[in-house]
Amino acid sequence: MEVECIPFKETGYFSQLICDYLDQKKDLTPFFNRYPLPENFGDQIKEKAANYPKGHRSILVNSLKKQYKGIEAFKATQKNMDALSKETTFTVVTGHQLNLFTGPLYFLYKIVSTINLAKKLNKAHPENHFVPVYWMATEDHDFDEINYFNLHGKKVLWNKKASGAVGRLSTEGLEDVFEVFGAELGNLGLTESLKEIFKKAYLEHSTLTEATRYLANALFGDQGLVIVDGDDAELKELLVPYAKKDILDHTPYDKISETINALSNVSSDYNIQVNPREINYFYLKDDLRERIILKKGKYHVINTHIDFSKEELLEELESHPERFSPNVVARPLYQEVILPNLCYIGGGGELAYWLELKSYFDELGVTFPMLMLRNSALLITExxxxxxxxxxxxxxxxxxxxxxxxxxxxxxxxxxxxxxxxxxxxxxxxxxxxxxxxxxxxxxxxxxxxxxxxxxxxxxxxxxxxxxxxxxxxxxxxxxxxxxxxxxxxxxxxLQERQLNFSEMYMQMGDELLPMLLDTLDPFSQDFTILKHK
Structure with missing residues (x-):
């Protein structure tokens, strides 16, 4: 295995904002907490330890054990879930949509980066324990973004009418996708292994959340990966006070709008990834996930006849927190409220919108995580x-x-x-x-x-x-x-990683694929990695 590296900014595939962040440009200092260098994690641990409520740990662990019912968790994962009840345990997190059969190849790179960071921190800080976490974006409702994957240049598509949170979708109809997938793979080499993974994940589980959890666990459970589903009533209870600040006081709207102006003043080349809304929550129920807006003195759920007075909305929030779903602005806060987290690992687009959020976190008294660009790789044969x-x-x-x-x-x-x-x-x-x-x-x-x-x-x-x-x-x-x-x-x-599904590389490399990535990808690297394999 030969490894070659080129700086991210020399690839031409990363924005000016991300290149400046990687260069630790002074003007960007107000927009992040600590840069993810090995020597900075000690202070991040101290800050999070002082700022993370002890009672959140038991709620988190209980919820995770319920979420893992019916799935055979690896011993390493069970150990990590149990460790989360201890005050010396912290997480490093990545998140991703519930793309069909992992979607693009970089799904693997995100999780490998997270696992490898946890390993490095466990070596550097033996007095603490660090758990890699994959946050499933189960509440997203953009089905068209996740209902396909590419194989041999063709789109393998799940034709289905869908609404509401994608994680709650029934896997009914994926038998047809399996047939198309199997026909495209043929019967050579490692195809049977891939078919078996797909079959067990999607044809033997009733919802897309369950299928994705099975798949991620099958691929990475032996590395101790803990998979979190935020569509959870007990976890949402921890979000209630912050949701009130958003819905009633518009705190994120005010703070993030100020930050966007400040970022624009640093450079006109910075593209703003997300804009806050006055209310950053959806109403979530059955097949429904629609925005909440303030309309004529009422809290209205758009595209429905549902209206709440202020008192009724607060009652609904207290009684049924699971019906309030954070959007792209509020979800990062939710994650950091419920997890003893130190670092978020994501792609360039994700880090760009996280850089808009720090003042909002500061205002609410929640520790802002370190932000690390995930590994990127090009896999090339000899x-x-x-x-x-x-x-x-x-x-x-x-x-x-x-x-x-x-x-x-x-x-x-x-x-x-x-x-x-x-x-x-x-x-x-x-x-x-x-x-x-x-x-x-x-x-x-x-x-x-x-x-x-x-x-x-x-x-x-x-x-x-x-x-x-x-x-x-x-x-x-x-x-x-x-x-x-x-x-x-x-x-x-x-980039290859944005187009190809992991199955194409698995067909070439088989069971060597994941160990190779785990052995070669360094989360602290500032370079794009080129991996030459047989």
């Missing part, structure tokens, strides 16, 4: 790596935009130098003399000189492009081979 070398390129070059990569290759192998940079410099030098001449004679000619310079530069650009196109035609075989290889490793001109 054969593919050899092809790259034969083309005179490095794997890191494949991260370039396709047209730039092709141009680089064409320039590299062409016996004609198709780079007019020297000619452009010479042209600029000649025009400098013309500018001087115009200033000495008649300054009104400066505009005409400038126009002529622009025209001639444009002419050189067009000629350069035409010659490149001609060379591409002449060297078509090279272009085709390079394009095919990049398209294979970067499907749809996107």
């Amino acid at each position: 054969k593919q790596s050899e092809k790259v070398e034969k083309m005179g390129l490095k794997v890191s070059h494949l991260f370039m935009k396709q047209h730039s990569l092709i141009n680089k290759k064409i320039r590299g192998i062409s016996n004609i130098d198709i780079d007019f940079t020297p000619q452009k410099r010479l042209l600029e030098e000649q025009f400098e003399h013309m500018y001087e001449l115009a200033e000495k004679t008649d300054e009104s000619f400066l505009g005409a000189v400038k126009a002529q310079e622009v025209k001639q530069k444009k002419g050189l650009d067009n000629l350069e492009k035409r010659l490149l196109r001609a060379q591409k035609r002449k060297l078509k075989d090279h272009v085709v081979r390079l394009t095919e290889l990049q398209n294979k490793l970067f499907p749809n001109q996107s």
Whole structure:
């Protein structure tokens, strides 16, 4: 196994905000608590220990044991759940949607990053215990985001009419998906193992929550992963006082809006990921998950005839907290209220919206977790790596935009130098003399000189492009081979991890896949990892 690394910011796939965060840019300091360096975890432990209510532990452990009823938890997971009752135990967390059959490959990377961070912390702080947690986004209601996965460039789709929280959806109808999945896999190699995993997860469990818990446990339970479902009445009781602050006082709306303005002032290049609402809760019941809004003095559930007075809403919240579902802004708070958590591990988009939340947490007196960018990886076979070398390129070059990569290759192998940079410099030098001449004679000619310079530069650009196109035609075989290889490793001109399902890699590597990831991915790495395998 060969490992190669390139800085995240050199891949071209990460936002300016995330690149600046990884560089620990001073201007971003107000938007996070502590940067996730090994030496900073000691202070984070002390702060969370002082700020996490002792009574929350017993509620958490009792809820987890109920959630695990009917599933065979690994000993490592049972040990970690029991350990959560002790004041010296803390968590590190990642979260993900209930994507069908894990969805994109980075589902694995998120959880592996979390497991490996817990392992490193257990070694560094033996006086404490650290538990890796996967938070299932069971209350999301965007079914179209999670009802498919990609296999061999095709979309394996669960055709179903759905509404309400996806975790409560019946798995009825997934037999058809299983047939499509099985037919696409065929009967070679490791297909039977994959079919068995899918079958046990989705055809032997009645809801999508149960199926996803089974699958994540089957893949990572031996590593002690604890899986949390936030759609839980007992856990939601802990959220009630914070939900009141949101619904009645609009605390997150005010604080996060201020933060968004402050972030925009740091850089106009920062894209805002989420905007807060005046009320950041949905009403959740049966097949219903709809926003709560204040309308004509009543708390109205949109797209329904449900209305509450202030008193009725508070009564409903106290009696049935499970019917109040936090949105993308309130869910992170919920997580940090119920867990003795130190660090959240997520992708670039997730960390971008977490950076909007710190002042909101501060206002409510909840410790803000450390934010760690999950590991990212490109899995490449030895054969593919050899092809790259034969083309005179490095794997890191494949991260370039396709047209730039092709141009680089064409320039590299062409016996004609198709780079007019020297000619452009010479042209600029000649025009400098013309500018001087115009200033000495008649300054009104400066505009005409400038126009002529622009025209001639444009002419050189067009000629350069035409010659490149001609060379591409002449060297078509090279272009085709390079394009095919990049398209294979970067499907749809996107990162492999965002497109491929883990089953494709499992077909190649089998039971070696997860151990390889666990052995090679370092959560403290500041680099994108390229893994060359047989």
